[in-house]
Amino acid sequence: MKRQLEPPSQTTLVRPGGPGKPENAGETGLRSSSSASSRIRNALFPSSLSIRVRLTLWYAFFFLVLLVAMGTLVLIQVRRHLVDNADHGLKEELEELFEEIQLTRDQQEMVTRLRQRFSAHSHFHFQVLDEDLHVLFNSRFLANLQLPEPRQRPAEMRGGQFENIYLDELGKFRLLSLSVRDASATPMLLRAVSPQHALEREFRSHVWIFATLGPVALIAALIAGYLVAGHLLSPIKRINETAKLISAERPRERLPVENEDDELGELSTTLNNTFERLENSLDAMKRFTSNAAHELRSPLAVLRTEIEIALRKPRPTEEYRRVLDVVLAEAKRLGDLVDQLLALSRHDAGVQEMLTDEVPVGALLSDVTCRFLVVAQQKGVRLTSSSIPNCFLLGQDIWISQLFFNLIDNAIKFTPEGGDVLVSAHIRRKDECAIRASQGSPAMEARPGHRASQGSPAMEARPIHRASQGSPAMEARPIIEIVVADTGIGIPADQLPMVFDRFFRGDKSRGHHRGTGLGLAICKSIVKAHGGTIEATSELGAGAAFTVRLPLLDVAPSEEFVLEARPAVVLSDNGESVDSRHRAPLAAPPVSPPVGPPAGPPVNPPVSPSASPPVSPPAVRRHGFTIVELLVTIGIIGVLTALLLPAVQAAREAVRRVACQDHLRQLGLAVQNYQSSLSVYPPGGIFTGHTSWSVHGRLLPYLEQQNAFQRVHLDLDWHDPVNLATGVQKMRIEVFRCPSDPRSDELYEDDDEGFVATVNYGFNFGTWFVFDPRDDSCGDGCFHVNNYFGPEAIADGASNTLCAAEVKTFTPYFRNTANPGPQIPPNAAYLANFAGGAQFKLGPGRNENGGHTEWCDSPAHETGFTTVFRPNERVAYTHSDGVTYDIDFNSRYEGTSWTEPTYAAITARSFHPGLVNTSWMDGSVRTTAETIDLRVWRAISTRDGGEVCHSP
Structure with a gap:
């Protein structure tokens, strides 16, 4: 008996994140973020606004983003240009300073000449240092200021170095340091600084220009966008006004088509064709009603007339017999008419029998x-x-x-x-x-x-x-x-x-x-x-x-x-x-050629090329696009793509998920009907060989698949030549396929069985141990070889026990002859190491009998699943070909002559993101998150473990 996970009076689920934390917290977070983005979008662009206003706002929003991006790039380039100009000026001044130094013979003469020429410069200020960083010369501006210490000595410096410095309260300056040698080859450091006030003023003026013109451009864009949106939506307004005029009293009204080549023209044409079909349908309905009334009235009138004449006075027996014959004939005619009308109505409503x-x-x-x-x-x-x-x-x-x-x-x-x-x-x-x-x-x-x-x-x-x-x-x-x-x-x-x-x-x-x-x-x-x-x-x-x-x-x-x-x-x-x-082939009697001109005008008479010149088709007026219209169109396309694409993808996934759940629901109901008819649940195979028929094959008559089941010989292996000759193994049973699996419609090709159809839903074989042929003992699931369970065996309760779950077709798997033991594998690495010498079943084209899920076969790796790992958990194995595969594991063929038990790790996998769809023994269908607690996942797969756990 397993440890009691929850008290019987409480049916709750505890996840690894801690007590009280809901299993679907991740989904809740996603929904919260999605709803938050929806609230922000609705706050910015309320749905109560007209489409014209919303298009204008969207256009203005994109224009604003584009304007800010372009303005930022332009200002960055302007500032870079201003700084480059300032640096170029510093470099030229230092070159003049160096030329002056080259003309002197000693330091005393150099200082004298520099003071005469560079001491009182209006914009650039200079400093000369010797190789020990002692000041040899300072311009007048720097006499009372302290420049930052050089980072390197003159002999160590390579090339010029620019940097920004701040001098007390004088503000920001640009500093250039350059290492040179004088006439005597003595290293010295030349430094020049330039204030950045003018540069900052010029840059701020550019910022002010953009800040002033930006709102003006945005307002102009709003006005232009509003006008262009109105121009583009005006055909829709005309379509709406014309559509209001179309009614039963005016069914021949049609929408105007200004340009058949654009989207609105195509929409108008499509709607006009729809209106025309509706008008034709209404006319046909009126004709049908009138004709039906006439056809029904005629035999009724005959019946009434004959009966009234017969009742006016007593008549001979032969006359009554004649009247009854007429009444019978008309009644039969009336019955045939009603039967034909009923057949037509059944076809029209799609109620005809399944083909x-x-x-x-x-x-x-x-x-x-x-x-x-x-x-x-x-x-x-x-x-x-x-x-x-x-x-x-x-x-x-x-x-x-x-x-x-x-x-x-x-x-x-x-x-x-x-x-x-x-x-x-x-x-x-x-x-x-x-x-x-x-x-x-x-x-x-x-x-x-x-x-x-x-x-x-x-x-x-x-x-x-x-x-x-x-x-x-x-x-x-x-x-x-x-x-x-x-x-x-x-x-x-x-x-x-x-x-x-x-x-x-x-x-x-x-x-x-x-x-x-x-x-x-x-x-x-x-x-x-x-x-x-x-x-x-x-x-x-x-x-x-x-x-x-x-x-x-x-x-x-x-x-x-x-x-x-x-x-x-x-x-x-x-x-x-x-x-x-x-007998000679059929030949019609000879027909004499007609004499004289034909009666009536000819139909489609041949036209001589010289009869009339060819007529050119009418020219279609083309509309050019202005820049504003082009930007609006691009904005509309971007907005519609951003808004509709996720919704379309989500809707398609929702439809596929609902279809998948419907298939699982049909399987669950078929299991219930099987149990109601035979008092037991279907076995996972009979001990006649590993090719015994699966649960799926036994459920065919309860899935409205009588045509397929009539070909099945349950007393023979499914790949017995008698069964293979019927071709039933190639039938793609729709209820066995998940619409999200891209390979669900593929047939698996086997050298012995030929083509075999696959299945996307496996039945619950329990946690790890599957079957022991020595004593027919089976695992803790609900479907096993040579075992018939009734409702009394589901001690944990039908609503708390798994019946079936999604599996992926063509999943590679291991199969070897060693016995892994009853211990459940702790991880995928354990399985990969244990199965080192196993047969690796990869799939068609890679080796014989590759990974697959055949709906007619009974082993767990074909039509079942176990709960060794959580749903959608990746069980990775790197093959000798260098490719890493997501694999399953099976130690034996179930139901063969082997004398050791069978163990299997067949993971429930789904193409629906974040979850797997599951069917339960009570016939219900639920979605189970892939983050479910592994203890709970194993607990709900056992039929009599004593747990009271269920998936949310």
Whole structure:
């Protein structure tokens, strides 16, 4: 039994900093400093001020900083220039003094000549010292003054030395000392001083000029900044005024766009496009409401009429039966309409089932085609299916079947007797599909008048409707292109863009075909939900073609899209089903060329180069920038960057942290549901080998991963060939990945298992000791090999015991054959020394079986963690390659035939700064600071240690 850290009645946390000091004191300090800076910023530039005033203040602030910096630099240069001039004057005077000394023969003559010439100089004053520093000559000004003693004797001095001195109350002077030799080569020291009063006065005058002009310039900058800010913000004011006019009564109002090339022009254009989409949505909603009311009212009116007529007087039984048949038919029609409306609303609201099933597209398309053979034969339409490849996509088979059903039913419905309907499917690459999409449907190319050549009048006259554009899924995967083409009545060019609208049923020539007008709208919703596109091409009187492109499941790069093809299903002329491989390809009946001029104006007629000269695009008025505007722009960019960048980064990190916590919460709830179903918590593996399935693999059905769990054979090792053949080990389970880990989407490559997906959340294996295969004894955590714990085993309380925590993928680790013993390692150096002869598992590309965390494997170093060290603590090891790594340690494979116990130091690590997210046995999720007391961290990992501690 461990020492009681806290009395049971108090649930507190003590950190190393001392009693009563909160664990998150560092975070509190950061929040305090951040809030203090926010208060200072709000005090200087209150948010209650207008943007124009705040921009002006920010501009003035930066201008003031720039002005002070420039003024300081200029004044420093001015002072340096003044001092240099003074020093140059001293040097010239001493040179004249030395020339005079060179003309004398002895000291007496030298002193006499110097007194005559230099004794009463007005600005410079001189002193001559012999080699023993005795004064030989003083000018009159220095007769009663004492200059500082020289620092060196004349013979020791090299060159001239400048220094500043103060002479009693006379103020500051500049002193130059120079060592020379007279005509007899005797060393002597020449000294000259000059007062600094004039220099100081001149420097103060420059300071006064800057102090006077600075506020004037600042006030001028404030005024200019205010005017420029108003000029720059005036388009926003006009946008605001125009936006106020846009309402349900005036939906066609649009914002003015003065210059499409600047940011405000782009904003106005974007808002105008948004308003236009909203207007179109409102119009579509009105049309939908009107059409829905009409469609619902029609069967209700029929029901009411038939029932009222039947009730007017007694009628024969056959008449009542006829009325009931009509009522039943209309009720069925009404029910179908409601079901279709419900399906559309579910797609619009995003409530459709999760697209997690592998749907066999070829099998579904072939099955739906076969179901329509009899219908086509009864109508006299020849239904043909080309070779359909076997391929799979991620989605819902019921919706894909509905898509094919609607398209083929629509084609047969609008094809007259003797016509043809062709169903074809091909695997395309992304770039090939893009080229084909721009050229038109292959099926349509086979018919006269639907040529794919550049500039074809038929192609120019045939508008194309695209239901969706640029789906991310379609940009990264191979694509199946499905074409349903017919030789029916076709669709007029002006109605083609509306074929996917709800309740659209075309002109009167198509109106005799009974339907709700929702089939193609449902097709569009299904295709969009599966990340694909749908388009329609048609020519009036020559038929129509609907092309669907859907992204398939990933194909390995080594594969060349070699897929097994299904035999085509064809209805022969005598009504027998035959294999299309023994049949000629579909050919439409010959079409006679039109006689006479076409009816109506041509669509997109070709233009002759000589018909009219080219028209230049209208010139866009360019706005130049003044210096003030440029400075304001730079200031605005700097301010916005300084204000928004930290906020954006913090927001992104907050979103990633919340997503990570949500994943941990799902894992915790899955553990609870597992325990509720089986009365025990999931084991960390079964003693059938070190490759037994992990806790993660056993939780799949409780994480809405039934599709993955159906591939799992728990009675076999996870890397048994039977399990590997299913490919489940390569599935990236989203709930197992932390969005902040940059490598969470990478697959680990193993020579035996191939590619394996990783995990970012490890389960609690306890402090240090993990498993002993001799007696199935396990550590003090909650998940272990060959051990099933129930709630009664969590003696410390579910709310005080860890369930799972974050770990980093691809963390290098040691594994060796020695037994480290039950003592918990005191530090990383102990582990590094102990593991000197161990296998160092670094990672892919460095050696076999590198550092990794495989979600399907059960050892602690794969899917667990221990509390040897605190969260995010760096366990450094310098490898022989000279690189220092942050490592983990594992002494054994858990659950193997080894007869020694297993010990592991697997550290909980997170990419969220300063903390790790943790899940607890009661299903809650909390953030645990990396500075948590190590005693508390170990205490909350034990299931029955007797501690009453929890992380804040």
